[in-house]
Amino acid sequence: MTLDAKIPDGPIEKKWDNARFQMKLVNPANKRKHRVIVVGSGLAGGAAAASLGELGYNVDCFCYQDSPRRAHSIAAQGGINAAKNYQNDGDSVWRLFYDTVKGGDYRSREANVYRLAQLSVNIIDQCVAQGVPFAREYGGVLANRSFGGAQVSRTFYCRGQTGQQLLLGAYQALARQIAVGQVRMFPRSEMLDLVVVDGAARGIITRDMVSGKIEAHAADCVLLCTGGYGNIFYLSTNAKGCNVTASYRAFKRGALFANPCYTQIHPTCIPVHGEYQSKLTLMSESLRNDGRVWVPKEGVDPATKPTKIPEEQRDYYLERIYPAFGNLVPRDVASRAAKRMCDDGRGVGPTVGDQPRLGVYLDFADAISRLGEDKIRERYGNLFHMYERITAENPYHTPMRIYPAVHYTMGGLWVDYQLQSNLAGLFVGGEANFSDHGANRLGASALMQGLADGYFVLPYTVGNYLGATKLEAVETSHAAFGDALKDVEAKIDRLLEPEKKGKGTRSVDDFHRELGTQVMWEHCGMARNKEGLEKALERIPELREEFWSTVRVTGSAGSLNQQLEKAGRVADFLEFAEVMCLDALVRAESCGGHFREESQTPEGEAKRDDENFCHVAAWEFTGVGEKPTEHREALEFEHVKLTQRSYK
Amino acid sequence: MSASTFKLTLHIWRQKQRGARGEMKQYELDGVSGDMSFLEMLDVLNEKLITEKHPDGPVAFDHDCREGICGMCGVVVNGEAHGPQAGTTCCQLHMRTFEHGEHELWIEPWRADAFPVLKDLIVDRTAFDRIIQAGGYVSVHTGSAPDGNAIPIGKNEAELSMDAAACIGCGACVAACPNASAMLFTSAKVAQLALLPQGQPERFTRVKKMVAQMEKEGFGYCTNHKECEAVCPKEISVQFITQLNRDLLRASVRRD
Ligand code: FES
Numbered sequence: 095m096t097l098d099a100k101i102p103d104g105p106i107e108k109k110w111d112n113a114r115f116q117m118k119l120v121n122p123a124n125k126r127k128h129r130v131i132v133v134g135s136g137l138a139g140g141a142a143a144a145s146l147g148e149l150g151y152n153v154d155c156f157c158y159q160d161s162p163r164r165a166h167s168i169a170a171q172g173g174i175n176a177a178k179n180y181q182n183d184g185d186s187v188w189r190l191f192y193d194t195v196k197g198g199d200y201r202s203r204e205a206n207v208y209r210l211a212q213l214s215v216n217i218i219d220q221c222v223a224q225g226v227p228f229a230r231e232y233g234g235v236l237a238n239r240s241f242g243g244a245q246v247s248r249t250f251y252c253r254g255q256t257g258q259q260l261l262l263g264a265y266q267a268l269a270r271q272i273a274v275g276q277v278r279m280f281p282r283s284e285m286l287d288l289v290v291v292d293g294a295a296r297g298i299i300t301r302d303m304v305s306g307k308i309e310a311h312a313a314d315c316v317l318l319c320t321g322g323y324g325n326i327f328y329l330s331t332n333a334k335g336c337n338v339t340a341s342y343r344a345f346k347r348g349a350l351f352a353n354p355c356y357t358q359i360h361p362t363c364i365p366v367h368g369e370y371q372s373k374l375t376l377m378s379e380s381l382r383n384d385g386r387v388w389v390p391k392e393g394v395d396p397a398t399k400p401t402k403i404p405e406e407q408r409d410y411y412l413e414r415i416y417p418a419f420g421n422l423v424p425r426d427v428a429s430r431a432a433k434r435m436c437d438d439g440r441g442v443g444p445t446v447g448d449q450p451r452l453g454v455y456l457d458f459a460d461a462i463s464r465l466g467e468d469k470i471r472e473r474y475g476n477l478f479h480m481y482e483r484i485t486a487e488n489p490y491h492t493p494m495r496i497y498p499a500v501h502y503t504m505g506g507l508w509v510d511y512q513l514q515s516n517l518a519g520l521f522v523g524g525e526a527n528f529s530d531h532g533a534n535r536l537g538a539s540a541l542m543q544g545l546a547d548g549y550f551v552l553p554y555t556v557g558n559y560l561g562a563t564k565l566e567a568v569e570t571s572h573a574a575f576g577d578a579l580k581d582v583e584a585k586i587d588r589l590l591e592p593e594k595k596g597k598g599t600r601s602v603d604d605f606h607r608e609l610g611t612q613v614m615w616e617h618c619g620m621a622r623n624k625e626g627l628e629k630a631l632e633r634i635p636e637l638r639e640e641f642w643s644t645v646r647v648t649g650s651a652g653s654l655n656q657q658l659e660k661a662g663r664v665a666d667f668l669e670f671a672e673v674m675c676l677d678a679l680v681r682a683e684s685c686g687g688h689f690r691e692e693s694q695t696p697e698g699e700a701k702r703d704d705e706n707f708c709h710v711a712a713w714e715f716t717g718v719g720e721k722p723t724e725h726r727e728a729l730e731f732e733h734v735k736l737t738q739r740s741y742k
Numbered sequence: 743m744s745a746s747t748f749k750l751t752l753h754i755w756r757q758k759q760r761g762a763r764g765e766m767k768q769y770e771l772d773g774v775s776g777d778m779s780f781l782e783m784l785d786v787l788n789e790k791l792i793t794e795k796h797p798d799g800p801v802a803f804d805h806d807c808r809e810g811i812c813g814m815c816g817v818v819v820n821g822e823a824h825g826p827q828a829g830t831t832c833c834q835l836h837m838r839t840f841e842h843g844e845h846e847l848w849i850e851p852w853r854a855d856a857f858p859v860l861k862d863l864i865v866d867r868t869a870f871d872r873i874i875q876a877g878g879y880v881s882v883h884t885g886s887a888p889d890g891n892a893i894p895i896g897k898n899e900a901e902l903s904m905d906a907a908a909c910i911g912c913g914a915c916v917a918a919c920p921n922a923s924a925m926l927f928t929s930a931k932v933a934q935l936a937l938l939p940q941g942q943p944e945r946f947t948r949v950k951k952m953v954a955q956m957e958k959e960g961f962g963y964c965t966n967h968k969e970c971e972a973v974c975p976k977e978i979s980v981q982f983i984t985q986l987n988r989d990l991l992r993a994s995v996r997r998d
Contacts, residue, residue, distance in 0.1 A: 145884040159806060160814065161867065163911055164812040166807065166812070169811050218890040220885070224882055225941050227900050230897045230901075236890055255908065258811055259904075262907065267884070270879045281871075304760075304860055333808070371782070372782050480809070549884045549885075553884065601789055
């Protein structure tokens with residue numbers, strides 16, 4: 095299989111214009127003859143479903159939550175980037191493009207990233223028009239702040255709830271289309287399979303999570319906007335329901351999975367506080383604009399109250415090691431530095447289990463004395479509030495404690511420039527695709543990508559596909575739907591079987607916790623090496639065996655059953671984990687969020703190997719427990735020169 | 743950080759499915775830590791019910807982000823929607839709140855005709871979606887927007903609009919209201935858009951349609967109990983209800 099990214103001709107600034115000009119259009123009367131399935135209702139899915147509905151297509155949109163307004167995009171706090179240059183501080187489309195390619199450690203496609211930077215400006219306009227209450231200056235213009243890894247102020251925000259407000263904007267646009275009948279919404283529905291007919295995606299199989307009914311849905315094409323797979327680690331900042339199932343089932347039906355090992359560890363999360371912990375909470379990294387990161391210097395007792403440690407006994411290690419960027423170094427750099435400090439025994443906070451202290455301080459004392467407590471409250475009030483709720487410590491008076499946690503996955507289903515996978519008619523948007531962030535995503539870029547894909551890319555490229563492709567009519571009576579239905583039902587029966595036979599002994603969560611914290615975080619987390627990854631690849635199939643023979647799923651298939659929902663997702667994580675570890679093993683270089691201990695500079699920074707790894711690794715399913723086949727798409731850099739990233 | 747743990751007696755609403763008869767059931771739970779969130783406490787209980795093969799099975803409850811932003815979680819604890827801590831969803835409520843005091847908790851779903859129980863603590867809140875569908879948006883197509891800075895918006899208006907927009911749609915306001923009114927929820931969206939220039943063209947038709955839908959869904963009327971404001975995890979102010987009523991009055995004398 096050769097991977098053709100279908101990058102349009104012409105200079106980079108003109109590629110998207112050229113692509114749009116060459117697109118086939120569907121005439122308005124024909125649009126209503128097409129049905130499009132959108133899975134996921136976050137920024138990418140919600141925006142795409144609304145925009146396709148506005149264009150006149152019939153859209154069926156699915157989400158697992160009880161309302162499309164609750165998709166996990168809602169939890170993004172900090173902001174959204176756009177190359178508006180309203181601050182006159184030297185920003186431009188070109189600079190945003192450059193920063194994103196560099197921030198991604200030169201593992202993304204130039205043409206895609208350039209388009210993203212171009213579209214960023216339209217997104218802000220669209221959201222303002224929808225009534226998204228962005229922060230404003232006294233003169234009435236939009237306010238900006240600078241954000242993780244950027245030296246210009248290009249981030250737009252709504253207090254600490256930017257994701258929520260952007261999602262509600264998309265949700266309201268979607269609601270308008272639901273009201274006129276252009277979009278049919280299926281909440282509390284989980285996609286359990288993709289249906290492929292004659293090599294093209296033509297529908298999905300879902301489970302109604304209230305009645306347990308398994309249903310087939312046919313369409314002319316399918317859009318997956320189903321988010322990332324960070325929950326494979328059990329503890330992550332993702333919402334509890336986030337999962338890989340939709341993407342993974344598409345992978346099993348032939349879609350390639352690209353760069354699965356690229357995961358982002360976010361530096362500013364609240365540290366683990368107990369064994370019962372169910373998830374980790376992120377504190378927006380906008381906090382790093384005013385907070386200073388430090389640990390006690392060598393020889394200071396880490397249990398000393400931080401306010402009692404004098405200035406000269408503190409090590410502001412980010413400012414020390416990276417004087418040019420200081421506390422604002424990109425996420426991967428900041429995360430690894432924190433890990434190094436704690437591995438050296440200089441971490442702070444409580445110990446959990448037999449772990450060393452895993453935490454560093456994020457201190458606002460300087461900012462508060464410079465700007466006053468009110469200013470800080472205005473900027474971060476809700477975040478401070480949240481921190482206090484969880485830890486019972488007041489960050490206005492004592493430094494916060496933070497530690498890195500899994501936050502985002504850059505890997506995803508492989509797509510070409512049109513956001514179409516190698517399977518015809520399968521489009522993938524937002525975090526679910528792999529395309530724009532390379533090996534590391536910059537802060538405030540996830541919202542930008544989700545909305546760019548949803549509002550401004552997919553509505554065009556889906557139209558182009560429908561206009562250019564002659565599709566036979568396919569109904570759910572087609573044999574391919576019957577087969578997929580049977581597969582799904584058989585799998586559900588298998589999940590319930592151990593308990594029925596009296597062999598169910600371990601809960602789903604227990605398996606998930608072991609896979610996530612003992613296998614994946616241990617061996618495929620912030621730092622990876624050959625030995626650990628090989629160990630993980632040995633352990634995963636064993637754990638999977640144990641799962642299928644001893645998992646205890648109570649209740650029935652034909653009712654609301656949260657254990658069963660979880661079991662299906664964990665079963666997929668248990669297969670997908672191998673693909674992730676294999677990808678991490680084969681990519682013997684370090685790049686962005688993927689840190690291979692064997693490939694580092696003498697100072698302990700990530701060292702890329704452009705000669706051997708300047709490519710996208712896209713994996714093809716060959717069977718459960720079988721080694722997937724690797725396909726490579728070479729990355730070419732015409733506009734940004736490959737250099738070793740330096741933030742010193 | 744609390745190192746010690748304590749024991750709880752839990753009374754939890756158990757109901758098999760929509761329309762079925764439910765009842766309060768009692769469970770004992772040991773080893774509760776103050777650092778656990780309320781939902782983590784329920785996780786621990788469920789893990790126990792599963793391993794002990796308890797005939798009732800695990801308790802079904804809605805949740806997702808566990809960060810207080812998605813609005814998916816929501817139960818009544820000892821008669822208070824989202825529990826006793828002001829400005830806090832039950833996913834952000836921590837067990838240290840209960841460490842000193844009664845160690846007996848009554849946990850129930852939202853109670854309202856417009857929110858039928860689906861199972862245990864899970865209710866159907868799609869009525870809220872239909873209120874938004876009735877007009878809780880600005881009618882603007884993708885691609886037709888002018889430059890974001892074309893219309894200046896005062897900082898104060900933007901901030902006030904954001905105060906209203908902070909609603910997470912959890913339904914606590916309905917659960918707390920003696921009339922099961924959805925007025926706080928509806929007014930928050932009406933006010934957010936009415937405070938912005940973008941929302942003006944549809945301002946009066948919007949308020950009429952949304953209120954009509956609210957009534958159609960079977961929510962009760964607002965009679966100024968203000969219980970909604972007291973339990974709202976985002977501390978949305980009842981001043982938005984006043985504003986809605988003003989707009990509704992003005993809408994009734996307009997001819998659009
Ligand atoms: S689970 Fe999202 S608000 Fe509580």
